[in-house]
Amino acid sequence: MHNEPLAFRMRPETIDEVIGQEHVIGNNTPLYRMIKNGHVPSLLLYGEPGIGKTSLAYAIAGTSKLPFIALNATVAGKKDVEDVVKEARMTGKVLLFLDEIHRFNKLQQDTLLPHVESGSIVLIGATTENPFHDVNPAIRSRCGEIVQLKRLQPKDLLELLERTLKDEKKGLGKETIEITTEQLEKISEGVNGDARKALTFLESLLAASDEEDGKIIVEDALLTQLLTRISLLGDKKGSHHFNLLSALQKSVRGSDVDAALYYLAQLLEIGDLTAVTRRMLVMSYEDIGLAAPDVGSRVLAATDAAQRLGMPEARIPLATAIIEMCLASKSNSAYKAIDAATKTLHEKPTGEIPMHLRDTHYSGSAALGHGGYVYPHATPVGTFGGWTDQQYLPDSLVHSKFYTPVEAGEETRMAAIHQRLQSFKGKKNPR
Structure with a gap:
């Protein structure tokens, strides 16, 4: 029992028992040959839940x-890492498997990474997160390869x-089970490439x-009922769940x-x-944005109400907000604008803040050359308020443009204001 x-x-006990992932660990891959020849490189395994990262x-x-230690970065502390280091010193080399590595904190890194670098x-x-976005660069640089695993195919499952039904040691080989190949194929096709779920x-x-009479008999009706349930609900933290969120947006x-x-x-x-x-809150700003800026506050109110009410009543304010977002005018201009500004920040040298924009609320600021700012409210422009022609971006970025208006809904009015303000540049007395 x-x-x-x-x-x-x-779980496979050797790389020859791994099912699927031929592009990573197939017999002719460099990684397979390296491991077979006794060399194990540091690696980052990236992919959806249930596709074999831990098994690999x-x-x-x-x-x-090699002496093997498994830790989870969400619960491991500095002492756990220190224990790994001690083991490495005693045995000469240790293989550490670190799940959820994107949660690895700086204290853990400082303790561990020099020993990873030394081998x-x-x-x-x-x-499960994109390592180029969520894994610390210090860790990435010490891992020789980032290996992206693929969802398993029905034939793999x-x-x-x-194999499980035949395996007498680890699997179900000692059980007498009446299950057809067609039934196994239905399972393989219904679990969305997830070996653990299968x-x-x-x-x-x-x-x-x-x-x-000592024989387990699998009936089609029961199989279909259970498959329908997992197909509908999926895994709260699994790939189907994230696919549903994506489909909603x-x-x-x-x-x-x-x-x-x-x-x-x-x-x-x-x-x-x-x-x-x-x-939903992200969607209200990313996809509706400036075209209907009031939607964000109404979605916030709906989501707050949903959290307070709980299910099943929460469905009512959420449905209201979803319908409003569907039928609202849409603009992604703000989302694209901040991404463009961030891209420039990372790709170009940080520009010097113009002297007239720097802080002057202390004695001695003038001696540093700070000052010369013109207060826009002092020069009214129609009903807009105030505007004056002065430089705000650093000299090196003075011609940069990040915001491109979308003429949709309320942003149509904003776009007209933006265009008119642009036309004022270079004019001393705009009207």
Whole structure:
């Protein structure tokens, strides 16, 4: 009788047992050959949940025979890292698998990274987040390769399920199970490329099936019922959940009310109200933006109400906000403008702030050359308020343009103001 979950028991023990990921660990890949020849490089494994990051790390450890330690960066502390360092000093080399590596804090890094650089610790990190965005550059620079794993194909999952049913040591080979190839194919196609989910589903399916004369018999009706359930709900933190959030945003952006409500209903059934309300608030500024600037405050009110009410009542203010966003005028100009400014900040030297914009609220500022600022409110321009022609950007960026108006909804009025202010430049007395 096994106590561990089936998905845990069926982890590959060597790289020859890994299913799928031929582009990474196939027999002819450089990584496979390196490990077989006794060299294990530090790696970053990147990909969706359930596609084999942890399994691959365990398989590499089993093949290399290196002392193996597994930590999760979300709960590991400095002492845990220090223990890894001590082990490396005692044994000469340690293979450290660090899950959720994007959560690795600076204190942990300072303790560990010199030993990774010296080679006494081989680091295999795993993350579901884009390592170029979310993993610290200090870690990335010490990992020889960033390996992106792919979602497993139905044929890979079918192979895994068949192997599990035959394996007498770790799997279900000692059980008498009546399940057809067609039923296994349905499981393989219904779990969205997730090996862990495939094995967990098989385990649950067998537990729910009837047993006759010591034989477990899998019925099509039960299989279909369970598959429909996981297809609808998915995993709260899995890839299907993020696909639903993406589909919701793209449906609102495309002004399709019915599709947006359909995906909202699925997300609310999953039960992650926080993720839904957060995404809706982002959408109100990213996709509606300046075309209907009041929508953001109304979506905030709706999401706050939803959080206070909880389900099932939360669906009402959220549906109201979704419909309003679908039918609102849309502009992404503000979102694109801040990204353009950020891109310039990273790609060009930081410009010097003009002297007339610098702080003058202290004695001695004039001696530093600060001053000369002209107060715009002192020169009214029609009903706009005040405006004066003076430079605000650094000299090196004086001709940069980040904001491009979109003539939609309320932003049409703003675009006209923006264009008129641009026409004033170079004029001493604009009217």
